[in-house]
Amino acid sequence: GFLQVASPVPQGPNKWHEQFPIAKGQRQSPIDIVTSNAKVDKALSDNPLKVSYSNNCCQSVTNTGASFQVVVDGAGTEISGGPLDSTYKLVQFHAHWGPLGGDEGSEHTVDGVTYPAELHLVHWNQKYKDVGEAVDKPDGLAVIGVFFSRGKEHAGFKPISDLFAKVPRKADKVDISFNYDPACLLPARRDYWTYLGSLTTPPLFESVTWIVMKDPVEVSAEQLAALRNLLWETPSGEGQMCNNYRPPQPLQGRLVRST
Ligand SMILES: NS(=O)(=O)c1ccc2oc(=S)[nH]c2c1
Numbered sequence: 446g447f448l449q450v451a452s453p454v455p456q457g458p459n460k461w462h463e464q465f466p467i468a469k470g471q472r473q474s475p476i477d478i479v480t481s482n483a484k485v486d487k488a489l490s491d492n493p494l495k496v497s498y499s500n501n502c503c504q505s506v507t508n509t510g511a512s513f514q515v516v517v518d519g520a521g522t523e524i525s526g527g528p529l530d531s532t533y534k535l536v537q538f539h540a541h542w543g544p545l546g547g548d549e550g551s552e553h554t555v556d557g558v559t560y561p562a563e564l565h566l567v568h569w570n571q572k573y574k575d576v577g578e579a580v581d582k583p584d585g586l587a588v589i590g591v592f593f594s595r596g597k598e599h600a601g602f603k604p605i606s607d608l609f610a611k612v613p614r615k616a617d618k619v620d621i622s623f624n625y626d627p628a629c630l631l632p633a634r635r636d637y638w639t640y641l642g643s644l645t646t647p648p649l650f651e652s653v654t655w656i657v658m659k660d661p662v663e664v665s666a667e668q669l670a671a672l673r674n675l676l677w678e679t680p681s682g683e684g685q686m687c688n689n690y691r692p693p694q695p696l697q698g699r700l701v702r703s704t
């Protein structure tokens with residue numbers, strides 16, 4: 446969990462409700478995915494999730510002060526099908542992770558199991574005029590979550606993880622001059638769980654259709670360690686960015702569907 450300190454360092458998750466009452470809402474994220482309670486929905490396979498990203502959509506990597514963020518120009522980076530009733534466009538991707546070498550760090554958990562990190566590919570509904578209009582609508586966003594497990598190096602993630610050392614401080618930004626297709630970060634098997642939830646960081650809007658991939662992708666210990674090249678403010682000054690994850694929130698009777 447986050448550090449418990451007075452501002453200006455951001456308040457931890459269990460204080461967010463003071464400024465963002467929706468933190469105690471009916472469709473908050475992340476959740477613990479209880480696999481035995483997930484309901485296989487044939488409709489999800491009858492209309493498969495379609496991910497079509499271009500390989501020149503990534504513009505830059507920036508340190509947001511809470512994660513890295515790869516900013517995407519959205520052209521030709523569309524997802525549709527599965528649980529989605531319309532087309533959504535990729536706008537950015539980022540991640541959440543734990544302490545060095547630890548196994549916690551993911552936001553969603555699976556039968557109580559955590560992963561060392563979780564990638565979020567954030568998309569907005571094309572029925573809205575821009576992401577700013579979509580961000581607080583019940584069907585405004587679709588986020589694909591991908592668990593990172595510790596193992597062999599992920600060649601596809603390397604061009605991105607190599608950039609973290611170039612953006613150590615908040616608002617640091619480096620352009621992505623090479624072609625990069627974010628689809629390389631998805632697991633080969635495209636099975637997922639899906640449920641209606643929220644942003645996992647303030648303002649915690651209940652606007653996200655979550656699509657959490659069942660299979661993790663392996664990244665190396667060095668690639669997980671590279672996440673700590675990103676720095677952020679801690680009570681004792683600047684420190685390595687870590688534990689930027691929100692713990693699971695009450696399910697509030699929601700149904701989790703499964704392919
Ligand atoms: N962590 S997340 O739920 O994917 C997510 C996605 C987009 C966001 O925009 C703001 S603002 N906070 C956000 C959190």
Ligand SMILES: [Zn+2]
Nearest residue numbers: 540541565645
């Ligand atoms: Zn996120």
